[in-house]
Amino acid sequence: MSGLLRPRVVRAIAGKELRSFLGNPTGYVFLTLFIATSAAAAFLDDGFFGRNLADLATLNRVIAPILMFFVPAITMSSWAEERRAGTDELLLTMPVRDLEVIVGKYLGALGIYSVGLLFSLANLCVLLYLGEPDIGLVFATYVGYWLMGALFVAVGMIGSMFTSNATVGFILGAVGCAGLVFAGSEPWASGIVGLAIFAGLGALTMLVLSGVAGLAGVGAMVGAAVGFVLWRGGGEGLWGGFEETFAGLSAPAHFAPFGEGILRLGDAAFFIGGAAVALYLCSLLLNRRHW
Secondary structure (H helix, E strand, C coil), rough: CCCCCCCHHHHHHHHHHHHHHHHHHHHHHHHHHHHHHHHHHCCCCHHHHHCCCCCCCCCCCCCCHHHHHHHHHCCCCCCCHHHHHHHHHHHHHHHCHHHHHHHHHHHHHHHHHHHHHHCCCCHHHHHHHCCCCCCHHHHHHHHHHHHHHHHHHHHHHHHHHHHCCHHHHHHHHHHHHHHHHEECCCCCHHHHHHHHHHHHHHHHHHHHHHCCCCHEEEHHHHHHHHHHHHCCCCCCCCCCCCCHHCCCCCHHHHHHHHHHHCCCHHHHHHHHHHHHHHHHHHHHHHHHHHC
């Protein structure tokens, strides 16, 4: 790994991301809203007191949609602001490797999310005041929160790479995270997520092979058409388990065992592997900009 990454460079880039976010009043607004929203979801639901248990089950039911909006708020400027200010060209001409830039920015954004999650441990203080929570259960739950956020950070970074507008970057990141949140909720939702993935792969393939951004739309249409044929073509489709396959991408389903105090390697691998795939896609997009 040391041959691929220089820790000093990665730390410098990650530190720059942290300082940029936390040196801006907007960063503290994000942290405040995240803490307030998570606390409200955990304790203002009537079900919390009705269950008479000191746990975070009420928050667990809505944590994925909460992160779907808050994590892209962290990542929306990761690349978009660089492109808007023109500093991305400077960054790409510096003696740093693409992987170092990507990992540094990812760790910076993940560090910001981790800070927000750390402050949200105020929820544990409330649980201790109200009752006797199972510390092991709370620990497993927060591991799940962190892993899900780690995946969403990587997905949000992809959205930010496509634009120089932070708002558009937020929307793209939120849409990408929404796919992981709603996959598995309904068969049709899983099918739509599958179509979106095929469209995205088609666009990325065309972009990497041709280097022409305008052809990405053609690749997206071809990918979506292939996905539709596999899913619904001819009435039955060619892939009988299309919906079931993409239902497996459901982030809430993989988080659920953590919320029950169960640390499962397979679920952790889903979040870590998903983040790795997303970062690899970031590397492909960044490499294309050298052309």
